[in-house]
Amino acid sequence: MTEMTALDTLLPGPLSLAGHRLGTPQQAGALTMVPISGPAHPGFVAPRTGLKLSRVVGYGQVELTNGAGSGVAIVPLHIGYIQDRAQNHALCRSAFLAAGQTLRFDDACCVQESQGGYLTERDQWFFVLPVELRARALELRGVTGYSKLWGDIADLNARYGLPRRGHLEQILSRKRPVLTQFRSRLEPQPGQVGALFFVAGRFAGLEIAPDPGYFAEMWTALVCFAYGVAAWHAEPAAEPAPAGPVPFEADGLAGLRGALERDRSARLAEIGGWLAAAPAGPVELTEEDRYLDLRLSTVTGPHLAGQIVTDGGRTVYASLFAR
Secondary structure (H helix, E strand, O other), X not given: OEEOOHHHHHOOOOOEOOOOEEOOOEEEOOEEEEEEEOOOOOOEEOOOOOEEEEEEEEOOEEEEEEOOOOOEEEEOOOEEEEOOOOOOEEOOOOEEXXXXXEEEEOOOEEOEOOOOOOOOOOOOEEEEOOHHHHHHHHHOOOOOOOOOOHHHHHHXXXXXXXXXXXXXXXXXXXXXXXXXXXXXXXXXXXXXEEEEEEEOOEEEEEEEOOOHHXXXXXXXXXXXXXXXXHHHHOOOOOOOOOOOOOOOOOOHHHHHHHHHHHHHHHHHHHHHHHHHHOOOOXXXXXXXXXXXXXXXXXXXXXXXXXXXXXXXOEEEEEEEEEO
């Protein structure tokens, strides 16, 4: 494990990821994931087991309920819900929900142009908006209008060679078999509370959850949809298989261990180089909500955006992405 001193430069102001550590990087095609372990913060509700979409009041108006008997729910930033024969929705912001509380989001966005029908509590599966849409969605928090993201979705589809329509399911649903391969090719580690994501060697996002259970329930939504979409589009061309056996220089178990350690050190050094190369600049921190000692803040800057939940100087939740 390696101390996460370099990552402190990504967090605004006095906030810190002290105590968090980097694990061994994993790569699948263009997507690199670096596991993050660190202190667990008890008392938070995991998003799949405790947080439910209770109903859609109207297009662009979504109600979520914290159905857990105890614990506060941190609504994951840019979470969205999909069902057949219903207008799919995504949220533009995070929020707090006390145990048993229902909260209406009037600034949600529809992500399926011209599709009728309301989402219900049945057959829910959730995603996180692709990183290519997240900066724009964050800018639209507090703005009512169910069609407000359709133009950006259409542009994304067109860049990916798909019909220019405001239908995100052209990617999330029709490309789901390809995207879900990242879930099996990358493996979350025991005790993992977060991850660094890189696409084609460039910083794409930093995700921190309150505890391993919360992160485990976010895993598929993050690795397949939030970052997997960009990675799928950036997948390198398949290289031809080598003509003969690949030589391996390790001699015996000790040699193998040494080779693995050298490879791991080289990968961590490469990750450090990617972080150092990430564009930096001043960011603005805006407090959005409070719950007891918790603070939900929005991070905005020329190269970085997202939202963070803190308890004093401790970072409890973070979803930060490159712009």
